[in-house]
Amino acid sequence: MSSEPLFRDPAAPVADRVRDLLARMTLTEKVGQVNQRMYGWDAYERTSSGHRLTEAFRTEVAAFGGMGALYGLQRADPWSGVTAATGIGASDGARVSDAVQRHVVENTRLGIPVLLVEEMPHGLQALDGTLLPVNLAVGATWNPELYEEAAALAAAQLRSRGGHVALVSALDLVRDPRWGRAEECFGEDPYLAARFTEALVRGVQGPPEDRFGPDRAAVVLKHFAGQGATVGGRNSAATELGARELHEIHLEAALAGVRAGAAGVMAAYNEFDGIPCAANRELLTGILRERWGFTGLVMADGLAVDRLVRLAGDPVAAGALALEAGTDLSLWDDCFPRLEQAVLGGLVDEGTLDTAVGRVLALKFRLGLFERPYTGERAPAPGPELLSERIARESVTLLAHDGETLPLTGRLGRIAVIGPNADSVPQQIGDYTAPQRPGTGISVLDGLRAAAPAGTDVTYARGSDLVGRDRSAVPEAVALAAGADVAVVVLGGSSARASGTHFDANGAAVITSGNPVEMTCGEGVDLAELGLPEGQSALLDAVAATGTPVVVVLIQGRPHALQDLSDRAGAVLSAWYPGPWGGRAVADVLFGTADPVGRLPVSVPRSAAQLPVFYNGKDHGYRGYVDQPALARHVFGHGLAYTSVEYGEPRLSRTSVAVAEFAGDALPGTAEPLLCTVEVRNTGDRSTRETVQLYVRRVVGGTSWPRVRELRGFARVVLEPGERAEVSFPVEERTLASVTRSWERAVEPGEFVIETGPSSDRTRGARLEVTTPASGTCR
Numbered sequence: 015m016s017s018e019p020l021f022r023d024p025a026a027p028v029a030d031r032v033r034d035l036l037a038r039m040t041l042t043e044k045v046g047q048v049n050q051r052m053y054g055w056d057a058y059e060r061t062s063s064g065h066r067l068t069e070a071f072r073t074e075v076a077a078f079g080g081m082g083a084l085y086g087l088q089r090a091d092p093w094s095g096v097t098a099a100t101g102i103g104a105s106d107g108a109r110v111s112d113a114v115q116r117h118v119v120e121n122t123r124l125g126i127p128v129l130l131v132e133e134m135p136h137g138l139q140a141l142d143g144t145l146l147p148v149n150l151a152v153g154a155t156w157n158p159e160l161y162e163e164a165a166a167l168a169a170a171q172l173r174s175r176g177g178h179v180a181l182v183s184a185l186d187l188v189r190d191p192r193w194g195r196a197e198e199c200f201g202e203d204p205y206l207a208a209r210f211t212e213a214l215v216r217g218v219q220g221p222p223e224d225r226f227g228p229d230r231a232a233v234v235l236k237h238f239a240g241q242g243a244t245v246g247g248r249n250s251a252a253t254e255l256g257a258r259e260l261h262e263i264h265l266e267a268a269l270a271g272v273r274a275g276a277a278g279v280m281a282a283y284n285e286f287d288g289i290p291c292a293a294n295r296e297l298l299t300g301i302l303r304e305r306w307g308f309t310g311l312v313m314a315d316g317l318a319v320d321r322l323v324r325l326a327g328d329p330v331a332a333g334a335l336a337l338e339a340g341t342d343l344s345l346w347d348d349c350f351p352r353l354e355q356a357v358l359g360g361l362v363d364e365g366t367l368d369t370a371v372g373r374v375l376a377l378k379f380r381l382g383l384f385e386r387p388y389t390g391e392r393a394p395a396p397g398p399e400l401l402s403e404r405i406a407r408e409s410v411t412l413l414a415h416d417g418e419t420l421p422l423t424g425r426l427g428r429i430a431v432i433g434p435n436a437d438s439v440p441q442q443i444g445d446y447t448a449p450q451r452p453g454t455g456i457s458v459l460d461g462l463r464a465a466a467p468a469g470t471d472v473t474y475a476r477g478s479d480l481v482g483r484d485r486s487a488v489p490e491a492v493a494l495a496a497g498a499d500v501a502v503v504v505l506g507g508s509s510a511r512a513s514g515t516h517f518d519a520n521g522a523a524v525i526t527s528g529n530p531v532e533m534t535c536g537e538g539v540d541l542a543e544l545g546l547p548e549g550q551s552a553l554l555d556a557v558a559a560t561g562t563p564v565v566v567v568l569i570q571g572r573p574h575a576l577q578d579l580s581d582r583a584g585a586v587l588s589a590w591y592p593g594p595w596g597g598r599a600v601a602d603v604l605f606g607t608a609d610p611v612g613r614l615p616v617s618v619p620r621s622a623a624q625l626p627v628f629y630n631g632k633d634h635g636y637r638g639y640v641d642q643p644a645l646a647r648h649v650f651g652h653g654l655a656y657t658s659v660e661y662g663e664p665r666l667s668r669t670s671v672a673v674a675e676f677a678g679d680a681l682p683g684t685a686e687p688l689l690c691t692v693e694v695r696n697t698g699d700r701s702t703r704e705t706v707q708l709y710v711r712r713v714v715g716g717t718s719w720p721r722v723r724e725l726r727g728f729a730r731v732v733l734e735p736g737e738r739a740e741v742s743f744p745v746e747e748r749t750l751a752s753v754t755r756s757w758e759r760a761v762e763p764g765e766f767v768i769e770t771g772p773s774s775d776r777t778r779g780a781r782l783e784v785t786t787p788a789s790g791t792c793r
Contacts, residue, residue, distance in 0.1 A: 024384070024385050028224060028376050028379045028380060029376070031375075031379050031384075032372045032375045032376050032379065033372075035124070035126070035375055036368055036371060036372060036375070038124065039124065039371070040079065041354050041357060041358075041364065041367075042078055042079055042354055043078065043079040043080055043123070043124065043126075044364075044367055044368065044371045045078060045350075045351065045353045045354045045367070046077075046078025046079055046080045046081060046082060047078075047080065047082040047126065047371045047374045047375065048082055048337075048342060048343055048344060048350055048353065048367070048370050048371055048374060049078065049081070049082050049083075049343075049344050049350050049351055050081070050082055050083035050084055050085050050129075050131065050343060050344060050345055050346070051074060051344070051346060051347075051350075051351060052070065052071065052074050052084070052346075053085065053086055053094065053346065054084050054085050054086035054087030054088070054089060054130075054131075055086060055087070055089060055090075055094045055095070055096050055101075056068060056070055056071070057070070057071035057084060057087060057114060058071070058087070058102070058110060058113075058114075060099070060100045060101075064106070064109075065102065065106060065109075065110050065113070067113060067114065067117055071114070071117075072117065072121075075117065075118055075121060075122065076121075078351075079122050079123055079124070080118060080122045080123075080124065080126050080128070081118055081128040082128070082129065082343060082374050083128060083129035083130070083131050083179070083343060083374070084114065084128050084129070084130055084131065085131045085132075085345060085346070086131070086132065086133065087102070087110065087111060087114060087130055087132070087176075087177075088101070088102045088107055088110075088111075088132055088138075088140035088141070088143075088175060088176075088177065089132065089133060089139055089140060089448070090102075090139070090140060090141050090448040090449055091139065091446070091447065091448055091449070091511060092511040092512065092513050092515050092517075093511070093515075093517045093521045096141075097449060098141055098449050098451065101140075101141045101448075102140065102141060103141045103142050104140075104141065104142035104143075104175065104394040105394065107140065107174075107175030107176055107177075107394065108174065108175055108176045108389040108390065108391070108392065108394075109391075110176070111130055111175060111176020111177065111389055112176060112388045112389055112390070114128065114130070114176075115127055115128060115130075115176070115387050115388055116387075116388065119387055126375070126378070126384075127378055127383035127384065127387045129178050129179050129374070129377065129378060129381075129383075130176055130177045130178050130179070131177070131178070131179040131181060131234075132172055132177040132179070132180060132181070133180075133181050133446055134168055134169070134172060134180035134181060134182050134218075134231075135148075135149070135181070135182060135183050135198060135445075135446040136148050136149060136152070136444060136446070136593070137168050137397070137398070137402070137593075138168055138171050138172050138175075138177075138180075138397075139446050139447060139448050140175065140448055141448050141449065141451075142394070142448075142451065143171065143397065143448055144167075144168065144171060144397020144398055144399055144402060145402060145443055145444075145447060145450075145593050145594050146164055146168065146398065146401075146402045146405060146593055147402065147405050147406045147409055147444075147590060147591060147592045147593040147596065148197040148198065148444040148445075148571060148590060148591040148593075149183060149184070149197065149198050149199055149200050149210075150188070150196060150197050150198075150199060150200070150201065150571065150572070150590050150591075150615060150616065151405065151406065151409040151589075151590035151591060151592055151593075152200060152210060152405060152409065153199070153200035153201040153206060153207070153210060153615030153616070154201075154408075154409040154410075154411050154588070154590060154612040154613060154614065154615050154653075155405055155408040155409050155611075155612060156206070156612075156613050156615075156705045156728055156730065157405075157408055157730065158209045158210050158212065158213035159213065160401065160404065160405060160408065161210055161213045161214065161217065161405065162213035162214070162216050162217035163217065163398075163401055164217070164398040164401040164402065164405060165182075165213065165214050165216075165217030165218050166217040166218065166220075166230075167395070167396070167397060167398035167401065168180075168217075168218070168397070168398055169217065169218040169219075169229070169230055169231040169233075170229040170230075170395040171394065171395045171396070171397050171398075172231050173228065173229055173230065173231055173389075173395070174229070174389070174392060174393070174394045174395035175389070175394060176389040177231065178231060178232060178381050178383070179231060179232045179233075179234060179277070179278070179377075180218055180231045180232070180233050180234070181234050181236060181280065181313075182214060182218070182233055182234070182235060182236065183195070183198035183199070183236045183237070184200065184207070184210065184211045184214055184235045184236065184267060184271065185207070185211065185235050185236060185237055185238055185239060185241075185264075185267045185268050185271070185279070186198060186199045186236070186237055186241045186242040186282075187199055187200075187201070187202055187203070187204065187207055187242040187243075187263065187264060187267075188201060188202045188242060188572070188573075188615075188616045188628075189202060189242050189243045189263070189626060189628055190242070190243070190244070190246070190247035190625060190626060191247070191544060191572045191573050191616065191619065191625070192246065192247030192248075192540055192541050192542065192544060192572075192622060192625070193242065193244065193247040193248070193249065193540055193572075194249060194509075194523075194535050194536050194537060194538060194539035194540045194541070194571075194572075195241075195249065195445075195536070195537050196535070196571060196572035196573075196616070197444050197445060197509060197535055197536070197571030197572060197590075197591060198236075198445075198446075199242060199616075200267075200615060201614075201615025201616045201650075202615065202616045202617060202628045202629070202630075202650060203615070203628075203629075203630065203650060203725050204262070204263050204264070204266035204267060205266065205724065205725040205726060205727075206615055206725060206728075207266065207267040208266045208267045208269070208270035208271075209270070210267075211235065211267040211268075211270050211271040211274070211276075212270050212271065212273075212274045214233065214235075214271075215233055215235075215271055215274035215275060215276045216274060218230065218231050218232075218233040219231065219232065219233055219275060219276070219277065222274070222275035224380060225380055225381075225382060226380055226381050226382065228382070228386070229395065232277035232278065232377055232380070232381060233276055233277055233278070234276075234277065234278035234279060234280050234311075234313055235267075235268065235271045235276050235278070235279045235280065236279075236280040236282075236315075237280050237281070237282035237283070237291075237315065238268055238279040238280060238281055238282055238291060238297070238298075238302070238312075239260065239264050239265055239268055239282060239286070239291065239297060240253050240255050240260055240264040240282065240284055240286055240291075241253075241282040241283065241284050242264070243255055243259070243263075243264060243284075244284055246540075247540055247541075247625075248540050249522060249537060249538055249540055250283040250284065250522075251284070252284065252285060253284045253285065253286060255286060255287075257287075257757065258718060258753060260286060261753045261757050262721075262752075262753050263630075265301070268302075269306060272302070272306050272307075272308045272310075273306075276310060277310045277311070277377055277380075278310045278311040278312065278313055278343075278377070279302070279308075279310070279312055279313070280312075280313045280314070280315055281294075281297075281298060281312055281313070281314050281315060281318065281341055282315060283315050283318055283321070290318070290321060290322060290325070291318075292314045292315070292318045292319055292321075292322065292336045292339065292341050293322050293325065293335045293336050293339045293341075294339055295338065295339040295340060297340075298312055298339050298340030298341065299339065299340040302340065303340065305757075309373070309376075310373065310377070311342040311343055311370075311373040311374060311377060312340055312341050312342045312343070313341075313342065313343040313344075313345060314336060314341050314343065314344050314345050314347065314350075315345060315520070316345045316346050316519075316520035316521065317345070317346050317347050317519055317520050318345070318347070319332055319333060319336045319341065319344055319347040319349045319350055320332065320347040320348055320349055322335055322336060322349065323349070329348055329349040329352050330349070330352045330355050330356050330359065330361065331356070331361055332349040333347075333349035333350045333351075333352050333353050333356055334353070334356040334361035334362040336349070336350070337350075337353060337356075337362050337366055337367065337370060338362050338366060341370075342369075342370040342373045342374060343370070343374060346520075353367060399595065402593050402594070402595055403593075403595040403596075403598060403599055404599075405593070406589070406592035406593050406595060406596040406598075406599035406600075407599035407602055407603065407608050408611050408612060409589070409590055409592060409599075409612045410587055410588070410589050410592070410599060410600060410603045410608075410610050410611075410612050411587065411588045411589075411590075411610065411612030411613060411614055411652075411653045412585065412586075412587050412603075412610035412612070412653060412654040412655065412656075413576075413586045413587060413588055413614075413618065413648050413652070413653075413654070414579065414580065414583070414585065414586040414648075414654070415584070415585045415586075415654050416580070416584045416585065418584065419500070419563050419564075419565060419584030419585045420565065420584070420585045420604065420606070420656065421603075421604065421605055421606025421656060422500060422565075422604050422605050422606070423605070423606055426466070426467070426470050426499045426500060427469075427470065427471060427499055428470070428471040428472075428473060428497060428498040428499055429462060429466060429470060429471070429472045429473070429498060429499065429500055429501075429502060430473050430474075430475070430491075430494040430495045430497070430498035430500070430501040430502070430557075430562070431458065431459045431462055431472060431473065431474045431501075431502050431504065432474070432475050432476075432477045432491045432494065432495060432501055432502070432503045432504070432553070432557060433476070433477055433478070433503045433504035433505050433550070433553065433567075434476055434477070434478055434479060434480040434504075434505070434550065435458070435480070435504040435505060435506050435507075435508070435567075435569040436457065436458050436459045436474060436476070436502075436504035437457045437458070437459040437460075437474060437476070438457060438508075438510075439454070439455035439456070439457050439594055439597075440508075440510040441480070441508040441510050441569060442455075442457070442458070442569050442589075442591055442592055442593065442594075442596045442597070443455070443510070443591060443593055443594055444509050444536075444571055444591035444593075445509035445511070445535070445536035445537055445571070446537075450594065454594055455593075455594030455595060455597070456594070456595050456596070456597035456598045457597045458502075458504050458567060458569070458589075458596070458597040458600050458601070459472070459474050459504075459597070460597050460598075461596075461597030461598040461599070461600055461601035461602075462502065462597075462600075462601045462604065464598070464601065465598070465601040465602065465604075465605050465607070466605075473494050473498065474494075475487070475490045475491040475494050476491070477490070477491035477503075477553045477557070478491075478547075478549035478550050478552070478553040479532070479547075479549055480507070480508055480532040480534065480547070480550075481532055481534060481547050481549070482547060482548070482549050483547070483548035483549050483552070484549055485549060485552050485553075488552060488553055488556050491553060491556070491557060492556050492557060492559075492560060495557045495560045495562045495564075496560040496562060498562055499562070499563070500562065500563045500564075500565060501557050501560075501562045501563070501564050501565070502565045502567060502604065503553070503554055503557055503564055503565070503566050503567070503583075504567045504569060505546055505550045505553075505554065505566060505567070505568055505569075506546075506567075506568040506569040506570035506574065507534035507535045507569070507570045507571060507572065507574065508532055508533060508534055508535065508569075509533060509534075509535045509536035509539070509571050509591065510532070510533065511523060511531075511533065511536070512531050512532070512533075514531060515531050515533065517538075518538065521537065522537045522538030523536055523537060523538035523539055524538060525538070525539055534547075535570070535571035535572050536571065541572075541622075542622065543575075543622055544572070544573075544574055544575035544619060544621070544622045545574065545575045545576075545577075545621065545622075546574055546576075554566065554579075554582060554583075555582065558581075558582035558583065563584050564582060564583040564584060565583065565584060565585045565586075565587070565604065566579060566583045566585070566586045566587070567587050567589055567600060567604075568586070568587065568588045568589065569589055569590070569591065569592070569596075570588065570589075570590060570591070571590070571591050573588070573614075573616050573617070573618040573619065574618075575618070575619045575620060575621045575622055575624075575647070576618055576619075576620070576647050576648070577620070578647075587600075587603065587604075587610065588612070588614075588618075606656065606700075609655055609656055609657075609700065609701070609702050609703065610653065610654065610655060610656065611653070611655070611702070611703045611705070612653050613651055613652065613653035613705050613707075613773070614648055614649070614650055614651060614652045614653060614773075615650070616628075616650065617629055617646035617648070617649055617650050618646055618647045618648040618649075618652075619646055619647060620642055620643070620646065620647045621642065623642075624639075624642065624644065624646075627644075627645070627646040628650070629646070629649055629650040629651075629722065629723070629774040629775075630650075630721045630722060630723065630724050630725075630774075631721065631722055632719050632720070632721055632722075633711075633719070633720050633721055633722045634719070645775070649773055649774050649775045650725075650773070650774045651705075651707050651725070651771075651772070651773035651774040651775075652772075652773040652774075652775070653705070653772075653773070655698075655700075655702045655704075656698070656700050656702070657696055657697070657698025657699065657700040657701075657702045657735070658696075658697045658698045659694055659695065659696055659697065659698075659702065659704045659733065659772065660694070660695045660697050661692060661693075661694055661706075661770065661771055661772065661778060662692055662693035662694070662695075663692070663778055663780070664690050664691065664692045664768060664769065664770040664778060664779065664780045665690070665691050665692070665780060666688070666689070666690055666745070666768060666780045666782055667686065667687070667688055667689040667690075667691070668686070668688055669780075669781065669782060669783065670782070670783040670784075670785060671688055671745075671782065671783070671784055671785070672784075672785050672786070672787065673761055673762070673763050673784055673785065673786055674787065675688075676746070676747040676750065676751070676760075676761040677760070677761070687744060688744070688745040688746075689742050689743065689744060689745065690708065690742065690743045690745050690768045690770065690780065691740055691741065691742040691743075692706065692740070692741055692770040693738055693739070693740050693741075694706060694731065694733065694738070694739055694740075694741060695733070695736075695737070695738045695739075696733035696734065696735055696736060696737050696738075697736075698735060699735050700735060701732065701733065701734045701735060702732070702733055703730055703731070703732050703733075704730070704731050704732075704733055704772070705728055705729075705730050705772070706728065706729050706730075706731060706741045706770060706771075706772070707725065707727070707728045707770065707771060707772065707773065707774070707777075708725070708726050708727035708728060708729075708743045708749075708768070708769070708770055709723040709724060709725055709726060709768075709769040709770070709771070709774065709777055710723065710724050710726045710749060710750060710766055710767070710768060710769070711723045711724075711766065711767040711769060711779065712752065712764060712765075712766055713764070713765040713766060713767055713781075714764045714765040715762055715763050715764015715765060715784070716752055716762045716764055717752075717754050717755050717762060718752065718753065718755075720752075723769060723774060723777070725774070726748070726749045726750075727743045727749065729741050729743065741770075743770075745768060745782070747760075747761055749768075750766060750784065761784060762784070763784050763785055763786045764784055765781060765782070765783055765784075766781070766782045766783075766784060767779035767780070767781055767782070768780050768781075768782055
């Protein structure tokens with residue numbers, strides 16, 4: 015049906031091609047380009063001979079003379095209702111995607127291709143998509159380079175199946191671990207999240223060029239901004255952020271992603287200063303575009319624009335409000351399809367619509383869809399299975415250890431593996447996952463059985479349910495533990511969505527007393543209490559009472575509040591949600607084949623009553639509560655090893671530096687680089703990989719009240735037994751900069767302490783003076 019040739023020169027600048035195409039589009043066609051109204055799984059149906067496109071899809075394309083984007087064509091999970099029997103497997107992905115694309119191109123006047131958008135939160139959420147550990151586990155590796163490599167393979171898998179755009183959570187921070195989506199965050203710290211966000215963009219999109227490679231995808235970063243700071247840790251609730259907290263904490267990862275070249279961001283559900291993000295012009299246009307220079311697209315979260323009807327009064331005005339604020343692309347809502355009415359009614363200028371349409375078209379040109387709209391017949395790209403397991407292994411964090419119980423070496427006649435998370439792959443893979451094919455993955459129990467020395471008897475008892483207080487299965491577990499040399503008790507939570515789970519219209523889980531699903535984490539599953547459920551706690555107490563040495567392994571998507579377990583367990587590890595092959599990774603750490611190198615990306619509270627416990631709060635010299643300390647049970651950056659590492663005093667190459675050096679005003683060649691160097695030494699008898707952390711503490715000066723300390727660098731170093739190494743960090747503008755009263759980041763004069771150490775609570779510092787020309791000089 016396409017009758018008009020598109021811009022003939024594929025080498026022409028994208029902006030020229032966009033202008034040419036926009037000039038030939040009708041108002042209806044423009045509105046179609048900023049909409050992704052239907053769910054992708056409603057665009058096809060499975061037949062005895064394969065898949066065919068539905069009438070609902072054909073009607074949607076015809077209604078707007080095209081389609082801007084289609085979400086979730088290959089998504090499969092209990093919410094979508096797509097199963098292994100009804101969905102699109104790896105072998106069919108490219109073919110079905112091409113059928114969708116071919117219908118859009120061949121049955122519309124201009125033949126503009128459609129963007130195929132898929133969730134890729136920790137691997138592609140599709141049948142046969144390779145899963146990675148969840149982001150909180152990724153953050154625990156403190157290894158952005160490893161994540162970048164895995165993200166690149168996940169993007170190649172997406173493209174090989176016909177997808178174009180990957181939606182990935184990266185911008186939210188765990189400021190309140192009661193929030194069910196904590197697993198989607200890289201941690202609580204903006205610097206750490208920023209480094210992983212950069213790695214994500216590099217991995218998925220490749221080098222920052224005008225065109226994307228055929229094995230690279232465009233990434234849309236979720237969620238912009240401040241969603242991790244909702245009141246009470248409740249999903250989609252209000253936020254009470256001030257502008258400074260927003261800039262200092264919640265915008266850092268987004269800024270890093272924008273500077274790395276991210277193709278898009280997703281506006282969050284929450285509001286800032288009373289205005290929902292999808293309608294917040296100051297956020298989407300003032301900060302994102304005018305201050306940061308972002309030229310990509312802004313996508314609304316699912317049905318978020320429809321929520322604006324309470325502000326705007328009706329759907330037409332709500333769509334105009336979001337478009338005017340800077341939202342370019344809808345997601346399932348009923349408001350953006352009415353933008354033609356909004357333009358004709360004078361609620362929004364057509365030029366504003368043209369700007370949004372131009373951003374959508376630009377992304378299609380950058381992806382090469384006009385020249386290569388079809389994927390064609392090719393084998394699906396291999397997934398990052400080996401990297402998934404490696405991430406899982408590097409994320410295992412040893413929280414507590416008596417120095418004797420681990421690793422499990424020597425002659426072990428019997429190991430009792432106990433707990434509701436010991437033998438369940440679904441409970442270790444997290445939310446936003448497709449059904450796994452039978453035989454995919456290795457549970458902790460399977461991993462231990464495979465890794466145990468010959469002659470070791472590995473027994474198993476579930477011992478308790480995941481939730482609730484039932485203790486009927488405790489006696490069997492106690493009997494197994496009493497006859498074992500060691501008991502590995504696998505506890506924690508689960509984000510596994512069962513077929514009986516109820517869902518909100520946007521896909522968030524709804525857990526009620528009448529719908530008893532064993533989900534304790536995930537979207538829509540927020541907790542008021544963070545301790546382990548009563549049944550799990552009773553199980554641990556009973557097993558510990560046998561006198562058998564106990565190792566606790568926590569499979570979790572959030573940091574559970576922990577009591578002091580030193581009287582019950584010789585070792586406590588967090589394995590997070592380690593993905594399908596996490597059981598093998600856990601076994602490697604338990605048996606000492608691998609060293610525990612994970613470090614906490616988030617603080618572990620003592621109780622929910624303590625919250626918040628993030629390490630980088632404002633430094634007002636506060637004290638603890640009367641009834642318990644204010645400090646976390648385990649602090650940000652904490653993680654033990656099977657050896658010991660000693661740190662020397664940090665040394666600065668200079669103890670005074672002028673502000674002008676960071677402002678670009680210093681004369682070339684007049685100042686040597688400012689370095690902070692620390693010596694670390696492995697004092698044990700095992701090799702290890704140490705994560706050396708750099709923190710900055712502002713003591714005097716600045717235009718705002720300082721934080722206790724802030725992460726500003728980290729480096730990983732492998733140390734053999736007895737080996738020493740010097741680790742040097744450049745102290746640069748971004749190391750010392752803070753948010754000024756004009757909301758820019760800059761280095762301000764004052765006194766700083768540059769600290770190094772193995773965690774945020776075990777640091778040693780060197781004092782640095784930052785001077786103005788009137789008060790001092792470099793020396």
